[in-house]
Amino acid sequence: DVKVTQSSRYLVKRTGEKVFLECVQDMDHENMFWYRQDPGLGLRLIYFSYDVKMKEKGDIPEGYSVSREKKERFSLILESASTNQTSMYLCASSSGGRTGELFFGEGSRLTVL
Amino acid sequence: AQSVAQPEDQVNVAEGNPLTVKCTYSVSGNPYLFWYVQYPNRGLQFLLKYITGDNLVKGSYGFEAEFNKSQTSFHLKKPSALVSDSALYFCAVPHPGYSSASKIIFGSGTRLSIRP
Numbered sequence: 198d199v200k201v202t203q204s205s206r207y208l209v210k211r212t213g214e215k216v217f218l219e220c221v222q223d224m225d226h227e228n229m230f231w232y233r234q235d236p237g238l239g240l241r242l243i244y245f246s247y248d249v250k251m252k253e254k255g256d257i258p259e260g261y262s263v264s265r266e267k268k269e270r271f272s273l274i275l276e277s278a279s280t281n282q283t284s285m286y287l288c289a290s291s292s293g294g295r296t297g298e299l300f301f302g303e304g305s306r307l308t309v310l
Numbered sequence: 311a312q313s314v315a316q317p318e319d320q321v322n323v324a325e326g327n328p329l330t331v332k333c334t335y336s337v338s339g340n341p342y343l344f345w346y347v348q349y350p351n352r353g354l355q356f357l358l359k360y361i362t363g364d365n366l367v368k369g370s371y372g373f374e375a376e377f378n379k380s381q382t383s384f385h386l387k388k389p390s391a392l393v394s395d396s397a398l399y400f401c402a403v404p405h406p407g408y409s410s411a412s413k414i415i416f417g418s419g420t421r422l423s424i425r426p
Contacts, residue, residue: 201353230414240354240400240416255413287353295342295404296361299414301353 200224203288203302210309216275218305220288227292229271230299231255231263234285243286246271278309312337314401316417323391323424331386331420333401341403343384345375348398348419357399360384371395391424398422 204219222229230245232255242255244263252263260282264272271290275282285306289299314335323329335341342361346354358369365377375386386399399420405413 237418239418242413289354296359298344298356298359299346299354301346301355303353304351306351 201288201290201300201302203286203305205305206303208305208307210278210307212279212309214278214309216278216307216309218273218275218286218288218307220271220273220302221269222271222290222300223269224290224292224300225268226290226300227268228290228297229265230289230291231261231271231273232287232289233257234287234304240287243273275307278307280309283307283309312403312405312415314343314403314415314417316399316401316420318420319418320421320423323422325393325424325426326390329388329391329395329422329424331399331422333384333386333417335382335384335401335403337403341384343375343377344402344404344414345369345373345384345386346400346402346416347371348400350397354400357386393424393426396422396424 201222210216228247231243232240234240241257243261244255246252246265249268262274285304287304288302291297291299344359345357347357348354358367360367360377368374373388401417403415
């Protein structure tokens with residue numbers, strides 16, 4: 198069974214802390230994505246990566262960075278967490294091409310106090 | 311601008327009745343269209359997609375969707391709803407300006423509630 202695994206389902210952090218969200222996929226997919234999901238705003242793309250060490254900004258990259266050192270792993274980093282980054286974070290992967298569906302992880306619910 | 315719209319925030323259906331979740335799109339060229347479902351506190355799961363060919367697409371859990379080019383719609387349907395179908399449903403389309411699936415445009419989501 199194909200799988201995208203997010204390291205933490207629930208996290209509580211304090212304002213100013215550095216936060217790492219890890220995502221691993223076992224499908225040898227080229228593309229990986231980080232979205233955040235907020236009520237009333239739907240899914241918004243933060244960053245995506247189409248190859249190892251390659252990344253591109255999505256719609257809302259401010260306050261975030263990413264790292265992809267290995268094909269299977271895509272990390273989202275909040276350098277200095279703020280309360281407005283409290284959200285559900287979803288990682289996804291896909292095999293290249295516009296016809297390929299996304300495979301999502303279970304999500305990481307981050308609360309910043 | 312490329313977009314998808316889900317005009318209903320919430321759809322309520324009695325168990326056993328047919329259900330429809332609506333999606334319309336505005337995409338240049340031939341669209342590729344997707345439906346995803348999100349159960350409570352879970353990530354999204356792929357349900358079905360339209361790429362080309364038959365306008366009626368069958369997917370997981372008994373769902374199907376009909377592509378209608380003249381109405382620019384891709385409504386999700388099921389002949390007989392189950393309580394377990396209660397979830398959040400997203401219509402999505404890849405941005406045609408990208409060669410990979412890197413820019414996916416999601417609708418705002420429709421919450422489907424099936425009452426026993």
